[in-house]
Amino acid sequence: xKKNQIWIVALLAIVTLxxxxxxxxxxxxxxxxxxxxxxMQKGGSSVVxxxxxxxVDIDTPSSVTITFSSSKDRGVLSVExxxxxxxxxxxxxxxxxxxxxxxxxxxxxxxxPFSLKEGRFYINVIASIKGERPKILSIPVEVGxxxxxxxxxxxxxxxxxxxxxxxxxxxxIK
Amino acid sequence: xxxxxxxxxxxxxxxxxGETSVKVENVESPSTESSSTQSEKSSPTIDNHSAVRLQRSxxxxxxxxxxxxGEITSCSIRPSLPSGLKLNNDxxxxxxxxxxxxxxxxxxxxxxxxxxxxxxxxxxxxxxxxTAIKLKGKITYDSVPVNANGVGLDYAHTTQKSVRxxxxxxxxxxxxxxxxxxxxxxxxYEFNNLKDITDKVKVQVLSKLKxxxxxxxxxxxxxxxxxxxxxxxxxxVSKTKSQxxxxxxxxxxxxxxxxxTRTAAPFAILDVVYQAIQKVRSADSSIVFPPLNIFWSKNxxxxxxxxxxxxxxxxxxxxxxxxxxxGDENSDTDEYDSGVIAHEWGHYYETKFSRSDNIGGSHGAxxxxxxxxxxxxxxxxxxxxMIRDNPTYWDSSGVHQANGWSMNLETEFNRxxxxxxxEASIQxxxxxxxxxxxxxxxxxxxxxxxxxxxLIGKEKNTPAFTSIFTFIKGLKDEHPSDVTAIDNIVAQExxxxxxxxxxxxxxxxxxxxxxxxxELSTGSEVTIVTNYAVDNYLSERGRTNQxxxxxxxxxxxxxxxxxxxxxxxxxxxxxxxxxxxxxxGSSNQxxxxxxxxxxxxxxxxxxxxxxxxxxxxxxxxxxxxxKYSVKLVKN
Numbered sequence: 001x002k003k004n005q006i007w008i009v010a011l012l013a014i015v016t017l018x019x020x021x022x023x024x025x026x027x028x029x030x031x032x033x034x035x036x037x038x039x040m041q042k043g044g045s046s047v048v049x050x051x052x053x054x055x056v057d058i059d060t061p062s063s064v065t066i067t068f069s070s071s072k073d074r075g076v077l078s079v080e081x082x083x084x085x086x087x088x089x090x091x092x093x094x095x096x097x098x099x100x101x102x103x104x105x106x107x108x109x110x111x112x113p114f115s116l117k118e119g120r121f122y123i124n125v126i127a128s129i130k131g132e133r134p135k136i137l138s139i140p141v142e143v144g145x146x147x148x149x150x151x152x153x154x155x156x157x158x159x160x161x162x163x164x165x166x167x168x169x170x171x172x173i174k
Numbered sequence: 175x176x177x178x179x180x181x182x183x184x185x186x187x188x189x190x191x192g193e194t195s196v197k198v199e200n201v202e203s204p205s206t207e208s209s210s211t212q213s214e215k216s217s218p219t220i221d222n223h224s225a226v227r228l229q230r231s232x233x234x235x236x237x238x239x240x241x242x243x244g245e246i247t248s249c250s251i252r253p254s255l256p257s258g259l260k261l262n263n264d265x266x267x268x269x270x271x272x273x274x275x276x277x278x279x280x281x282x283x284x285x286x287x288x289x290x291x292x293x294x295x296x297x298x299x300x301x302x303x304x305t306a307i308k309l310k311g312k313i314t315y316d317s318v319p320v321n322a323n324g325v326g327l328d329y330a331h332t333t334q335k336s337v338r339x340x341x342x343x344x345x346x347x348x349x350x351x352x353x354x355x356x357x358x359x360x361x362x363y364e365f366n367n368l369k370d371i372t373d374k375v376k377v378q379v380l381s382k383l384k385x386x387x388x389x390x391x392x393x394x395x396x397x398x399x400x401x402x403x404x405x406x407x408x409x410x411v412s413k414t415k416s417q418x419x420x421x422x423x424x425x426x427x428x429x430x431x432x433x434x435t436r437t438a439a440p441f442a443i444l445d446v447v448y449q450a451i452q453k454v455r456s457a458d459s460s461i462v463f464p465p466l467n468i469f470w471s472k473n474x475x476x477x478x479x480x481x482x483x484x485x486x487x488x489x490x491x492x493x494x495x496x497x498x499x500x501g502d503e504n505s506d507t508d509e510y511d512s513g514v515i516a517h518e519w520g521h522y523y524e525t526k527f528s529r530s531d532n533i534g535g536s537h538g539a540x541x542x543x544x545x546x547x548x549x550x551x552x553x554x555x556x557x558x559x560m561i562r563d564n565p566t567y568w569d570s571s572g573v574h575q576a577n578g579w580s581m582n583l584e585t586e587f588n589r590x591x592x593x594x595x596x597e598a599s600i601q602x603x604x605x606x607x608x609x610x611x612x613x614x615x616x617x618x619x620x621x622x623x624x625x626x627x628x629l630i631g632k633e634k635n636t637p638a639f640t641s642i643f644t645f646i647k648g649l650k651d652e653h654p655s656d657v658t659a660i661d662n663i664v665a666q667e668x669x670x671x672x673x674x675x676x677x678x679x680x681x682x683x684x685x686x687x688x689x690x691x692x693e694l695s696t697g698s699e700v701t702i703v704t705n706y707a708v709d710n711y712l713s714e715r716g717r718t719n720q721x722x723x724x725x726x727x728x729x730x731x732x733x734x735x736x737x738x739x740x741x742x743x744x745x746x747x748x749x750x751x752x753x754x755x756x757x758x759g760s761s762n763q764x765x766x767x768x769x770x771x772x773x774x775x776x777x778x779x780x781x782x783x784x785x786x787x788x789x790x791x792x793x794x795x796x797x798x799x800x801k802y803s804v805k806l807v808k809n
Contacts, residue, residue: 034478037536040487041476042514042569043551043597044579046538071541080572084475084505093573122477124505126572132538133579136506136571138477140485163400165393167437169379169421171406 029055032140044133046070047077049125055142061090061112062141068109068127073102075129083113084122084138085149090114091123100129113141119149217289219243220265220282225296230274234259237267239282239293246284253280256299271299301414308416309344310364313337313357313379315441316425318510320568324580327510327570329427336361337423337441338448341380346373347408356385368411377419378405381440383448388463390447392440395469395498396484402440402470430574432503436472439509443470443499446515450561454523457626464526466519468497470509475502489514491521506571511578513558513567520557524550528629531640531762535719539581539598540590542721545641545677545690552600552642559583559601560608560622584613592667594642594677595721599667603642606663607649615666617659628652635760637786638675638691639726646672682722686799694789695730696737700804701744704793718792729756729787729806736809737782739766741791742775744801751794752776752802758787779809 032053048069056062068077077100082093090113098107115121121141128134221240228234241264249265258272265284277298283290314334321328342363343354352371357363357379381392381402394400404423411417423441426434447468454461471484479485486498489508497518500508508514524530532550537543543551559565568580581598583605592599606616608625632648633640646664650657650672661671670679681687686703694700705722718724731737741752751772755764765787768778772795793802 039478040490040534041536042488043537044539044581045536046541048536071538082573084502120479120483122475126505126577128579132540133569134571134577136476136488138475138485138502138505140477140479163398164403165397165400166378167402167404167423167435169377169404169406169437170424171377171422172418172420173407173409174418 029142031055032142034137034139036135036137041135042133045127045129045135046072046132047127047129047135049127049135049137051137051139053139053141055146056114058118058144059114059116060143061114062143064111064113064123064139064141066109066111066125066139067106068098069106070100070129071105072100072129073105075100075131077107078128079107079109080124080126081109081111082124084124087117087119088113088115088121088123088141115141115143117148118144118146120146121149215288216244218246218284218286218291220246220284220291220293222293223295225277225298227298227300228256228271230271230299230301233270234268236262237295239265239284239295241265241284243291244286244288247286249282249284251280251282253278255280256297259297265293267295273299274301275299306366306416307368307412307414308364308366309368309375309377309411309419310362310416311377311419311421313340313342313361313363313421313423315423315445316427316438317442317445318425318427318438320510320566320570320578320580324566324568324582325570325578326572326574326576327578329425329429332425332427334422335442335445337379338445339383339451340441340444341382341384343378343380344371344375345378346375371411374408374410376406376408377421378403379421379423379441381444383444383451387461388451389465390444390451390463390468391466392443392468392470394471395481395486396471396473399467399469402437404437404441432472436501436509439472439501439507440470442509442512443468443515446512446561447519450516450519450523453561453622454527454626456621457623461527464495466495466497466522468499470499470501472501472503474498474500476500476506489518491518491525493521493525497522503575504573506569507575508569510575511569512562513555513564514569516558516561517554517567520554520561521550523557524553524629525762527626527634529634529636529640529760529762531757533719533724537597537719539596542591542593542595543597544719544721544724545595545643545726546639547719548595548597548721549600549641549645552597553604555581555583555597555601556604556608559605560625565605565609584609584611592669594667594669594672594680596667599669600642603663603667603669604645606666607660615662618656618663620653624649624652636675637759637788638728639757639788639790641675641677642669643672643677644675647675676728682725688722688725690726692725692727692804693730694727694804694806696732696806696808698806700727702791702802702804703798704796704800704802705798718794723792725791727789727791727804729789731782731784731787731806733784733808734782736779738777738779738805738807738809739768739789740775740777740803740805740807741768741793742803742805743796744803746774747800748796750774750796750800752791752796753794754778754789754791754804756780756787756789758783758785 034051036049050067053064054062077098079096122138125137126134219242246264251261256271259269265282279296283292316332317335318327318332340357344352353365383390406421423437425438426432426436473484474486477485489499500506531546565583570578610619628648636644677690680690686705692700702725749772753769756766766778766780768776770776
């Protein structure tokens with residue numbers, strides 16, 4: 001093969017790669033949705049929380065919308081929001097107060113968390129009305145490969161094969 | 175020397191040694207008597223003797239060799255016996271060893287006029303009886319109490335509580351189990367007879383309560399369902415004296431966060447289960463509990479997703495053989511919220527031994543709830559306090575577990591909307607019936623046994639849906655002399671005297687009031703009115719567990735045969751989805767279900783036995799005030 005032919009082949013390869021990366025479809029992630037009225041939840045709270053959370057790439061803000069509603073027609077809905085992991089940026093530990101009236105029983109929060117690492121992270125939400133048990137929810141925010149931050153604990157097996165999670169005890173020998 | 179099968183008896187004698195009462199193992203052969211068939215003129219034929227371990231300074235039961243030949247007239251032994259032991263002419267050994275020695279082989283030679291024979295014996299002399307040497311100790315866990323005001327955990331007042339009824343085992347360095355026992359009611363364990371243990375061992379405590387009557391274990395759903403185990407260090411067991419190894423499971427709390435392994439958590443959960451077992455056994459000591467796995471993890475959080483990832487939603491009973499318990503720091507941990515654990519265990523108990531018709535879903539204390547849900551959740555809170563003999567129920571949460579919520583089943587008056595539809599009212603009634611503290615309107619102190627009897631009998635088999643009506647009617651039937659006292663307790667919750675299992679005289683209290691139960695029989699037609707309160711509120715939120723969302727019917731089937739049940743809108747409004755469920759007897763599984771796609775009507779044809787059934791009808795996608803006709807037709 002002549003020298004100029006080699007150059008042409010190399011050029012074509014580079015162009016092909018460039019075109020491939022330019023036309024590659026953008027990753028489409030699902031939008032996570034949840035609704036405490038359809039989840040197993042502790043009793044004692046009239047608050048229902050719904051959310052949608054956009055699965056995003058690294059360093060891309062996720063659009064998280066949280067809706068709070070209550071069958072109560074009076075009182076104050078207090079909402080505490082904070083990231084479960086510090087690695088989740090864009091939201092701070094914050095408390096919101098929403099006065100409830102018979103004509104205003106639904107409230108909305110929009111958040112834009114992001115992360116510089118991949119994984120499944122959570123926004124902790126505690127919504128309470130005085131006299132009721134707080135409604136607690138951890139809203140997932142998925143970034144890139146959401147399985148990246150799973151941590152497995154070391155295990156051993158009992159004789160017949162049952163998995164054991166061994167934890168050190170405080171021990172006194174005498 | 176001939177070898178015959180030997181028959182050796184091992185005798186265990188109790189002796190005293192110093193300050194300790196110990197056992198000694200002596201060995202003797204059955205007899206040195208010559209068989210009558212043996213020729214007195216034959217030479218001795220002596221069997222080898224098995225090894226013996228003797229205790230120093232303790233007189234021994236004579237050691238005798240089995241002789242199958244002629245009578246022994248003289249005997250010798252090589253080498254010399256341990257000091258203090260002597261040899262008889264018939265080769266039996268007797269005396270009191272005075273010096274310890276390791277295992278050593280001796281050869282005895284028995285003679286008579288016709289000849290001689292030899293046999294061996296191994297003798298060891300120990301300073302103490304090793305069968306009395308123990309490995310023992312106490313197992314505890316860090317118990318973190320709730321603050322005095324019932325809100326948040328109080329780590330500063332952490333105490334160590336006993337791990338009761340848990341499996342303890344000793345294992346060697348390679349994990350081989352060398353012994354297994356169970357902690358007692360004070361958390362103590364003890365291993366005897368360690369004489370064969372030569373390895374270094376460690377003590378392991380399994381987060382498991384197991385006997386022939388129960389099998390409860392705490393496991394990690396985020397790590398291959400592994401069983402939690404706390405263990406001590408690998409150390410030698412003394413051959414000369416007992417050893418104590420006390421183990422404590424640490425909370426892992428570092429002052430402002432969990433900095434260490436939360437070893438205590440599974441054992442705190444297990445201790446609530448231990449209390450629950452004791453409570454039920456106080457009513458029936460022979461009861462057999464179906465196995466239950468309790469999954470707790472520090473990763474278990476209030477999120478929707480994969481259970482293996484810890485996204486369990488909340489602490490709950492799955493209706494079968496599993497509890498899930500929250501453990502997510504700074505959000506919601508439940509391992510020290512004993513009321514929450516006992517509540518969920520109560521659902522397991524109710525499901526396995528009684529009957530739960532609870533339809534679940536989100537619910538609040540002041541809400542007017544479906545009677546099945548109200549009773550199920552009120553029962554859960556009440557049995558939680560019965561198990562713990564503590565009317566306070568708390569649930570810690572938030573950053574540092576410093577916040578939360580609590581209620582007291584004895585003092586929670588002046589609540590919103592008391593009544594037969596309120597879980598708060600029901601928990602108060604049930605606890606008043608149980609407890610020994612008499613307060614306003616409460617003069618009954620039954621304890622747990624009558625409640626258990628009712629739950630596994632009348633309540634389980636009631637033809638109506640389980641509710642406060644079925645429970646109170648059953649209780650009054652079993653305690654006719656206490657009817658007035660029972661009515662007084664119920665009246666404290668603004669409930670008129672209950673006289674039947676269907677709540678006769680009550681309506682669903684919604685805008686379009688239906689009787690609590692309608693009655694349907696063959697050929698008849700019942701009209702019900704949908705009640706999703708104002709502007710489809712409940713339907714929008716999936717809150718079909720509110721009072722009136724379901725319409726309940728008592729259904730009489732006069733004779734066995736094929737029947738068609740139909741629910742049809744009176745009119746043609748919207749795109750509704752009527753569904754219904756038919757039940758009978760002690761099962762909470764429906765005998766017929768109609769869950770077809772949205773339409774103005776839904777129906778099911780099925781074969782039914784004669785008898786009384788119960789039916790629940792719900793209409794989705796339908797505004798309030800729409801009428802539906804319900805028909806039962808024999809085909």
